[in-house]
Amino acid sequence: MAKQRNNETTYRCAMCGEPLSEDDCRQVQSEFSQSGFSPYCVECESRIYNHFARSQGKYHALLTACGAFNVPCKPLLLDGVNLDEESDAWLLYINLLSESGQDTKSGKVLGFADGVTTLWGLFGNKLGEPNFEKRIALEKEKIKKQIGTPEQRAKWGEQALYKGLPISAQMYDELDRLYEIRANSYKGQTITPQMDDTLIKVAKSNVIYDHLMRQGLVKAALDVQKNIDLLLASEQMRKKDEKPVEHFRMDALVTALEKFGCMENGDFLNYDELVEVLRDNFVKSKKYDYSLDAADQVVLDIVNAMRKNADLLELSELPIELAVEDEYGEFEPEETEEEKKRKAFAGLTKVRFTEEKKGDDE
Numbered sequence: 001m002a003k004q005r006n007n008e009t010t011y012r013c014a015m016c017g018e019p020l021s022e023d024d025c026r027q028v029q030s031e032f033s034q035s036g037f038s039p040y041c042v043e044c045e046s047r048i049y050n051h052f053a054r055s056q057g058k059y060h061a062l063l064t065a066c067g068a069f070n071v072p073c074k075p076l077l078l079d080g081v082n083l084d085e086e087s088d089a090w091l092l093y094i095n096l097l098s099e100s101g102q103d104t105k106s107g108k109v110l111g112f113a114d115g116v117t118t119l120w121g122l123f124g125n126k127l128g129e130p131n132f133e134k135r136i137a138l139e140k141e142k143i144k145k146q147i148g149t150p151e152q153r154a155k156w157g158e159q160a161l162y163k164g165l166p167i168s169a170q171m172y173d174e175l176d177r178l179y180e181i182r183a184n185s186y187k188g189q190t191i192t193p194q195m196d197d198t199l200i201k202v203a204k205s206n207v208i209y210d211h212l213m214r215q216g217l218v219k220a221a222l223d224v225q226k227n228i229d230l231l232l233a234s235e236q237m238r239k240k241d242e243k244p245v246e247h248f249r250m251d252a253l254v255t256a257l258e259k260f261g262c263m264e265n266g267d268f269l270n271y272d273e274l275v276e277v278l279r280d281n282f283v284k285s286k287k288y289d290y291s292l293d294a295a296d297q298v299v300l301d302i303v304n305a306m307r308k309n310a311d312l313l314e315l316s317e318l319p320i321e322l323a324v325e326d327e328y329g330e331f332e333p334e335e336t337e338e339e340k341k342r343k344a345f346a347g348l349t350k351v352r353f354t355e356e357k358k359g360d361d362e
Contacts, residue, residue, distance in 0.1 A: 011035040015044040049090035058083040072115030148172040178203040296351040317354040
């Protein structure tokens with residue numbers, strides 16, 4: 001029941017007349033409710049459920065109430081619960097349903113048709129069985145026999161992907177692996193539902209491709225490979241479809257730095273780790289074709305030039321603290337023949353080091 005007030009529509013409980021809100025009423029499928037709420041507040045739903053329970057029993061009344069209020073009936077939620085001992089069995093059930101996340105799927109509210117809809121579905125094939133715990137045991141036994149996790153079954157389905165290629169736990173894991181490989185290449189981007197659907201289809205196609213190649217059916221495998229390319233092209237998800245502007249987005253920059261190894265989980269590495277990464281990526285081979293002694297010769301020349309300008313005596317030995325350290329292996333380990341010839345021509349000898357700095361009066 002609705003009432004117009006101040007150009008706004010106020011929806012009220014069809015039983016007690018109180019205004020309906022998210023605090024005291026359940027959301028239901030929009031195609032069955034103009035307001036998006038149940039016609040009754042939760043308190044009145046409990047009253048109606050208790051009315052059913054007095055003549056049917058609390059377990060049978062659960063199915064009746066779920067049908068009346070368009071709620072999915074999920075018996076396994078009551079594992080370890082005795083409804084007969086609960087003072088507000090309906091409130092308990094809808095709370096369990098909400099907390100388990102089984103009242104929605106992909107952001108849509110589920111209804112009665114999405115759960116158990118028959119008495120034999122609620123109590124098992126033997127409708128005379130009074131013990132509801134046996135129904136729970138049967139459901140749990142059924143789940144144990146299922147392959148993969150509930151998430152995998154929902155994502156990949158339970159049917160064979162291809163003739164002679166039945167679904168298995170190992171295949172579920174392989175599909176997850178192939179999906180993650182593709183999805184990681186779009187790290188930093190928002191994967192839309194359409195892109196996600198394409199990635200799922202591509203992962204399945206890759207499994208089929210590998211299966212056909214193992215069977216020696218090369219032509220059929222190549223057809224599947226072409227289909228993969230078409231799927232990616234349809235959503236502009238191929239490498240060559242990337243827009244250049246994406247490289248200038250902040251999230252794309254963070255992604256690039258993470259791939260390069262300079263960042264982890266959105267944070268920069270510390271100084272020592274960052275230097276190590278830059279060294280590994282940029283110093284691929286020895287940068288200089290002469291030994292470390294040549295660098296020490298340059299340092300000694302610079303020091304002596306400064307001392308001469310200050311009217312001090314030149315040094316014959318380089319203070320040890322001024323020695324160049326080849327931390328990243330950028331110099332040749334030994335003097336090359338070319339270096340020896342040049343030193344002989346210039347009259348240079350190998351630099352000697354002193355442990356203590358010479359005094360300025362020398």
